[in-house]
Amino acid sequence: MKKRYLLILLLFATFMVGCGTSSKNNTQGPANPQETDNNLIASKNKVYLDTLFSYMSATRNIVNAGNIFRFYDTNVLYMVPVGNDATKSCIGLETGGQSPFSDTWNYAFVGVKFTGQGYYYFLIAEDSKGYGIPFSTQQALDDNNNLIYTSDNVENKELSEYLKKKYNEAGSGKVDLSVNDKKMIELKNELLDVEKIEYISAPTCKNEY
16 A cells, blocks of 8 residues: 555656646747847858858969969959859859858959968958958958848948959959059058959969969
């Protein structure tokens, strides 16, 4: 009789613990939609930057190899088009390469500046949904991934817009940055005192570099 009583008591205690746990879980409620959206955006931001860093790394490897690109003019900022569209880019990735927000890039460039001793690398990109990064070093992007902008939140974009404008004007080839260009005078320090921008077109890099 005593054993049966203890067994009943144990089952009752187990039941109460189970009810308490269930009640606690229920009070937590469903996941916060805003928090879920923020986590998703943060995850996509990371993929976005990681993709562009992969393009930068691929460009760096080719430049260092010295048998395709020959970037040796210290007065030139070389702009290498990258992306998952082989007709528009010099450098692609073996897998993936598109923006996590969109399948296509409006533009994406790795900037290369020869210092006489080595190279500095930059990134500038925007996808077809309007997600982009201003002209930035990798270090700046590592330090602040909030540099990613949208078409509704276009901060730190002045230099990017200027470079895009020059690209649209030139198509490919060198763009002289004359001292009469007031915008260039304002931005010259950010461009490491280059005198020209050379946009490398996809046909050019495949045929001549």
